[in-house]
Amino acid sequence: MEDQVLVVIFILFLALATTIYFAFKLRVRLRAIELKYSKILDVDLEVEKSREEKDAIDQDILSLRENYKEKRILFERIVKEAAIYDEEIQLAELGFYKPHFDFGTSEKYKDEISAVKKKQKELVSSDKAIFCTTEWTVEGSKAKGKIMTNRGIRLTARAFNNECDAAISNTRWNNVDRMEQRIEKAYDAINKLNQSSAIIISNEYFLLKLKELRLAYEYAEKKQHEKEEQQEIKHQMREEAKFEQEADKAFKEEEKYNKLLMKAKEEAEKATGTKLESLQEKISRLHQELSDAHEKSERAKSMAEQTKRGHVYIISNIGSFGENVYKIGMTRRLEPLDRVKELGDASVPFVFDVHAMIHSEDAPALENSLHKKFDQQRLNLVNSRKEFFNVSLIDIESEVKNISPEAEFIETAEARDFRESLNIISQREKSQKMSDLKKVFPEEI
CATH class of the missing domain: 1.20.1440 (de novo design (two linked rop proteins))
Incomplete structure (x- = not known):
């Protein structure tokens, strides 16, 4: 009987010891979990704390914004005051000058x-x-x-x-x-x-x-x-003098060919055989040259008498000024392309392309009407003598057709020099890339 009691006691002891052991392990594990998640156990407390911190930060941001606004107003006022005296501050935000008077001279x-x-x-x-x-x-x-x-x-x-x-x-x-x-x-x-x-x-x-x-x-x-107007008048007077010189030159050239023709005819009356044939060919050639000289003389005389007659040209220079930039100018020269060639001299890297050369009995009026139409698209808004406009060729053509329906336009700019230059640059870049590639990947390793 005692042995049975002892066995029962021993079993109970083992059960109790096991329970204590597992309880201890659970307590250790629970403690570890508490330590690991101790900072977020009280969720409400953390949320409230975070809300308070956010409110404090929002208040700081609001204060900083208000402070910045005040300082910005002060800064702008100081800059404007300084701009009144500082000649180096160009075009301060004080508005453009509007004329107050309108006197003629x-x-x-x-x-x-x-x-x-x-x-x-x-x-x-x-x-x-x-x-x-x-x-x-x-x-x-x-x-x-x-x-x-x-x-x-x-x-x-x-x-x-x-x-x-x-x-x-x-x-x-x-x-x-x-x-x-x-x-x-x-x-x-x-x-x-x-x-x-x-x-x-x-x-x-x-x-x-x-x-x-x-x-x-x-x-x-x-x-x-007024000074610019005087310069323009002087320029016009020089142009008129040039027309008179060209007319005089053309008249003398016509006289020269006329004398040569008369002399050739006199010689032909006395000549025979092969010499006569040679003189007849010469007479035929001189007739043509005389006809050309007479036509040129008549044109020069007409231009000298009517200085308003001339050509309005539309030209571009993509390589120098980029796309959709056109010069709308006027020339009274007998050979209007000479003026375009002058513009494409050493002062610009590429020659100009001609899109239209419009003959007009009143070229200044045509040019002026086009300038007024596209006045808002001028590149230079200060000097009106700079006749470059940022406008599409279609718009220019449409306006010209309204004024001069017979005018002819070349739609695409050739820009040969520019495009060939781009091609050369492209070839150089390709050559350089190949050279660099050879350095990276040598012929032998």
Whole structure:
């Protein structure tokens, strides 16, 4: 009986020991799992913590954005203020100048500038340009106060006038708006500095200074335009003189062939046999040359008499200027292609291709109408004498057909020199690639 009890106790002991052993192993495993996933056991806590961190970061971003916006506004203001005085800042974002006057000649501008300066002197003389709104006393004396006020007015006038004169003398096409703002800034700054002394530059005087600046600038521009017009007139006079010379030359050439023909006929009357045959051939040739010379003489005479007659040409130079860039020009020469050859001289790397050569009784009018039509497509928006346009040939052809239906167009630019140059470059590149390839893969290893 005791043995049975002992066996039961031993079995229970083994069961208990086994249970304890497995319980211990489970506890160790559980501990390992707790250590491994301890950071994410409390999901809600982690989510809340992450949300708080996100809110803090969002707030920082918002603050940074607001701070950046303020600094950007300050930066733009400083740049604009600096641009007023800095000649190196080209074309600052202050807008393009719009003309304020429309006088026909530079002399009109000059007269108006004199009138504006006269008004300024009248304002100064009548104490309406710069004045003091307070009657000051110094050491109880109004006379001393008046002396102090007059000194302040003179100093103000000198400072403002010097600033205006500097702005006016330095005004150029690319800074006229900045010079206007320079005067305006000087006006505001000096008046602000004089607030304590109650000395004021009048708005009327300030506006007259602005008007003087604008007149001076537009006067200079008008002078330049008049100069260009004079150059164009001189160019036209030279062209007309050239036509007269060509006409004279053609007439003399016709006379020469006429004399040679008469001489050959006289010799033929006395000749016989093979000499007569030779002279007859010569007479036939001279008849043709005389006919050509007469036609050339008539054309030259006509061109000299009617200087509006000429040719409007449409040409391109893909190698020099790229696709869809065309020059629309005019020439009065008897041989219009001579002008195209001149344009394709050493100043450009490739020759021009001719797309149209339009004969017209009034070539200047035809050229002018085409220039006006495509004015918005000019490459050079400042100098209208640069006759290059970024436009398709189809558009040019359509406009020309409206004016001159018989005009003929060559649709495709040959650009032979350019395309052959590209081919040479391509061959060089292929040769170089082959050379490089040979270096990578030698003939023998």
